[in-house]
Amino acid sequence: MSKRRISITDTTLRDGDHAMAHQFTVDHIRRIARGLDEAGVPVIEVSHGDGLSGSSIQYGFSLEPEERYIEAAAEAIERGRLAILLLPGIGTREDLKRAAELGAKIARIATHCTEADISEQHIKAAKDLGLDVHTFLMMAHMVEPEKLAEQAKLMESYGADCIYVVDSAGAMITSQARERVRALREALADSVEVGFHAHNNLCLSVANSVAAIEEGATRIDGSTCGLGAGAGNTPTEALVAVLDKMEIKTGVDLFKLMDVAEEVVLPIMKHIPRIDRASLTIGYAGVYSTFLFHAFRAAEKFKVDPRDILVELGRRKAVGGQEDMIIDVAIELAQRRSQEVAAVPPGGCASN
Numbered sequence: 001m002s003k004r005r006i007s008i009t010d011t012t013l014r015d016g017d018h019a020m021a022h023q024f025t026v027d028h029i030r031r032i033a034r035g036l037d038e039a040g041v042p043v044i045e046v047s048h049g050d051g052l053s054g055s056s057i058q059y060g061f062s063l064e065p066e067e068r069y070i071e072a073a074a075e076a077i078e079r080g081r082l083a084i085l086l087l088p089g090i091g092t093r094e095d096l097k098r099a100a101e102l103g104a105k106i107a108r109i110a111t112h113c114t115e116a117d118i119s120e121q122h123i124k125a126a127k128d129l130g131l132d133v134h135t136f137l138m139m140a141h142m143v144e145p146e147k148l149a150e151q152a153k154l155m156e157s158y159g160a161d162c163i164y165v166v167d168s169a170g171a172m173i174t175s176q177a178r179e180r181v182r183a184l185r186e187a188l189a190d191s192v193e194v195g196f197h198a199h200n201n202l203c204l205s206v207a208n209s210v211a212a213i214e215e216g217a218t219r220i221d222g223s224t225c226g227l228g229a230g231a232g233n234t235p236t237e238a239l240v241a242v243l244d245k246m247e248i249k250t251g252v253d254l255f256k257l258m259d260v261a262e263e264v265v266l267p268i269m270k271h272i273p274r275i276d277r278a279s280l281t282i283g284y285a286g287v288y289s290t291f292l293f294h295a296f297r298a299a300e301k302f303k304v305d306p307r308d309i310l311v312e313l314g315r316r317k318a319v320g321g322q323e324d325m326i327i328d329v330a331i332e333l334a335q336r337r338s339q340e341v342a343a344v345p346p347g348g349c350a351s352n
Helices: 026-038 066-076 093-102 116-128 145-158 174-187 205-214 236-245 254-268 277-285 291-302 306-315 324-342
Strands: 007-013 043-046 081-086 106-112 132-138 162-166 193-197 219-222
Touching: 007 026, 007 236, 026 043, 026 066, 026 254, 043 066, 066 081, 066 093, 081 093, 081 132, 093 106, 093 116, 106 116, 116 132, 116 145, 132 145, 145 162, 145 174, 162 174, 162 219, 174 193, 174 205, 193 205, 205 219, 205 236, 219 236, 236 254, 277 291, 277 306, 291 306, 291 324, 306 324
Parallel strands: 007 043, 007 219, 043 081, 081 106, 106 132, 132 162, 162 193, 193 219
Antiparallel strands: none
């Protein structure tokens, strides 16, 4: 284990975009990307939280044009490589082409864990552009390891260089993370890397990342200060510290990374991700981490408990892209509560 080298991808400037309500400035992008690069982080991801062209009424508008973010990051990064995220159905091949022109070197193509087949065109388009392709199987807790491996094999056949097990809900316990990474590692060719992307809703992101490494993952995602959706992502600085103690090489300067987190990222954070009752419910119910703020807003508008919204979304197996369902659930819960109140006679109790 001590001789292995793990490649860290920092997602502060992409997954952290959710926690920033999409209000990064170009100066934020430039300063954070430069700091991460100087700390030796090999891959730095930059785009809207929901990927290229995610800036919209559905997912939230970015403060500034996406092209300016990518361009600023590309100018700041001298040692590492710039990555972007694309979700088929949101981003397009033209978006990929423009990102590559601006300096992106890695395309991260993300689909729901049962929908790998929709990634074929985008993977092949990215490869044609000369980009490395890392693919995401999101909400990976929702399918058994064998089914996840079948989806990964599809992505492999399309040309993916690395395939990630993505715990979008922060819902996996450590044994589940192990099983899924092991299933992919056993199913894929040795030339295809396995990655792991965690959220911290159950306070297991670092532990699950270490377990993923022990099962053969060689690319691990983190975010400085844990900045990200839900209770946040794996804190990159904590992950690097743990790997250093385990004598697993990352090439990242821990103290420089700490300084970026403390002096550059923390002062601009609009929201400090933490394991509060709502984000814990996300992990418990297995709901997409980006639903958190949407659920809070709907709960406030319709005067219901956000936890009830999240549990119901989990029961319905809602996935990314179904944000409009949050409003529907909130309305239904409010109507149900009104009916229950109306059924109680004045000064009495409802009959059993």
